[in-house]
Amino acid sequence: MPLRLTVYHGRTLSTLIDRSGGLRFKSCTSRHLGATFQTTETHPKKYKTIDDLSGPSLATTVYWLFVKGYSVKSHAMQIEHKNIYGPVWRSRFGPFDVVNVASADLIAQVIRQEGRYPIRTELPHWKEYRDMRGQAYGLHVDEGPEWYRMRRALNPKLLKLPEVSRYAPVIHQVVGDLLQRIEKLRLRSGDHATVSDLASELYKFGFEGISSILFETRLGCLQDEIPEDTLKFIAAVGDMLTLSEIVLFLPLWTRKVLPFWKRFVQAWDDLVGVAQRLIDRKVAEIDVQMQAGKPVEGMYLTHLLSSDKLSLREVYISITELLLGGVDTTSNTLSWTLYHLARDPASQDRLYQDVTSVCPGRQQPSSEDLTRMPYLKAVFKETLRMYPVVPGNGRLTLENEVVVDNYLFPKKTQFHLCHYAVSHSESEFPDPECFRPERWLREEVEAYQHHPYSFIPFGVGVRACVGKRVAELEMHSALSRLMQHYEVQPVDGAPTIEPKTRTLLIPSKPINLRFIPRASGGREGTVEVTAPEGLRPQKAYGPRRPTAPEGLRPQKAYGPRRPTAPEGLRPQKAYGPRRPNHFNRQ
Structure with a gap:
């Protein structure tokens, strides 16, 4: 009986192939990692099957999810079940029969055998919605050659570095708006420092950033008056991701008696509706240009x-789908990063030095500048290791059988790749619960070699995240500028924030942080700081308040003052007759 074997060696070797009783050798190099071949042996090796795998029963799974509370922390259940059942186990829930893989080496084995058109996982409820509305399937639902055709159409402008660098100017504008938004919010707080529910503000930043690239226009998501469609889209993201897991596991008959399916459909209607209105607006603009005989230009x-x-x-x-992915990835990762930097002043100070060594003062980093900030990259890698955006990914094998850890799995086996358990493994990352960016710096003593598949936050191969480079540009630009302008501190008495699973990994509670402005030298002081273009410089005499970020005029530091006036009203000075207010001069 022919057996499928898989090669995972980087050295050149030869595969032994039995063809009609004869033997011939075929050269194989590291480029053929994961290539499958067949051989016939006198005593064929006997593989175990899926029925030989241990794992929780249906009753045990229900108990863990709904009695022990792991329905909102399924990422943590990966670690618990790995400790109980080993690196590979079987779990069943409703109609789903899943093989869980929680080892970097075994995850590599699965991915290297996934075939030309890999499928993450089946999403029958997404497919049903799109059939019901007469929509195209998209990257998350479609499969095979049709999926590959769409993926190739979307890739070039999002994954090629020269193309992504063209988006830097508009991202810098969005980051500037974020700085102004942070400044307004902290000045409105009781202590003139705290920004509450940071993730909600970063959601708006993420939506403004990705939409400015996709639609080539600014939506104003970071202004005081938030566009209604922005709020609708952000709310629908949370609803859809929460309801998606619920709808997936509920029997079809429950749709007539429970509200979840109806709410799931409404969330998708809102998501697609907002995107479609923005696209139609762009189509109309292009039509006007073409009718006027003007060249059509854009991104x-x-x-x-x-x-x-x-x-x-x-x-x-x-x-x-690009909007959906762009909002969550950017906002959640930035939230976790700032949360840990606030609690780790040494790491924050080193990051500040890393940024200012390349861009002194408040010089705006270019795309090239960002590539020369190794600690900035290390900080994000460590954040994504601790909080992978997707704590577990799926692979559905359709093209061939798969051998993993001496088990032979048939076609159509659904694998669950437990990235969270692997990235929190002591054997891969010592002290995995410690935020330690230094582990990613090669020149550091603490640096070490980890398995390449122990950290794949954006996936690998043709199924890698299509928006990876745009997300990195947004996050790197935002964090570098925030570090130039602010020292971030935790709020007094702030609780420890744990992650929770909502399809993606998100903070379980609002993250509130204090943003303390830096002087141009990095510390508070009385030195004069050059004001941004269009704003009058702040005088240097006497004790002074912390310097305001670029784009906002700082408040004067002398004399008592009245409380800040509500927006739309001119603030009164605390002494003498009033003069016209210039705070909002641009």
Whole structure:
């Protein structure tokens, strides 16, 4: 009986192939990692099957999820079950029969055998919704050659570094708006420092950033008056991700008696509706340009619409999915990063030195500058190790059988790749619960070699995250500028924030942080700081308040003052007759 074997060696070797009783050798190099081949042996090796795997029963799974409370912390259940059942175990819940893999080496084995058109996991409820609404399937639902065709159409403008660098100017504008938003919020707080529920503000930043790239226009998500569609989209993201897991596991008959399916459909209607309105607006602009005989110029959406590689239906759903992924990845990762930096002053100070050594003072970092900040990259790697955006990923094998850890699995086996358990493994990352960016710096004593598949926050291969480079540009730009302007501190008495699972990994409670402005030298002081263009410089005499970020005029530091006036009213000075207010001069 022919057996499928898989090679995982980097050295050149030869595969032994039995063809009609004869033997011949085929050269294989490291480029053929994961290549499958067949051989016939006199005593064929006997593999174990899925029925030989241990794992929790259905009753045990229900107990863990709903009695022990792991329904909102399934990422932690990965670690618990790995400790009980080992690196590979079987779990069943409703119609799903899943093989869980919680070892870097075994995850590599699965991915290297996934075939040309890998499938993450089946999403029958997403597919049902799109059939019901007559929509295209998109990258998350489609499969095979159709999926690959769409993926190739979306890739070039999002994954090629020269193309992504073109988005830097608009991202810098969005980051500038974020700084102004942080400044307004902290000045409105009781202590003139605290920004409450930071993640909600970073959601708006994420939406403004990705939409400015996709739609080539600014939506104003970081202004005081938030566009209604922005609020609707952000709310729908949370609803859809929460309801997606519930709807997936509930029997079909419950849809008539429980509200979850109806709310799930409404959330998707809101997501697609917002994206479609923005796309239609861009289509109308292009039509006007074409009718006027003007050349059609633009970035991402213009490219998609003019390339004819995707239908308009496919553009609608693809842009919706890109918006969906761009908002969560950026906001959650930045939230966790700032949370840990606030609690680790030494790491924050080192990051500040890393940024200012490349861009002294408040010089705006360019895309090239960001590549020369190794500690900045290390901070984000450590954050994504501790809080992978997707704590577990799926792989559904359709093209061939798969051998993993001496088990032979048939086609259509659903694998669950437990990234959270692997990235929190002591054998891969010593002291895994400690925030330690230094572990990613090669020149550091603490640096070490970990398995390449123990840390794959954006995936690998053709299924890697299509928006990875844009997300990195947004996060690196935002954090570097925030470090230039602020020292971040925890709020007194703030609790420890644990993650929870909502399809993605998010903070279980609002993150509240204090933003203390830095002087140009990095510390509070009385030295004069050059004011941003268009704003009058602040005088240096006497004790002074912390310097305000670029784009906002700082408040004077002398004399008692009245409370800050509500927005839209001119603040009164605390002494003498009033003069016209220039606070909002741009």
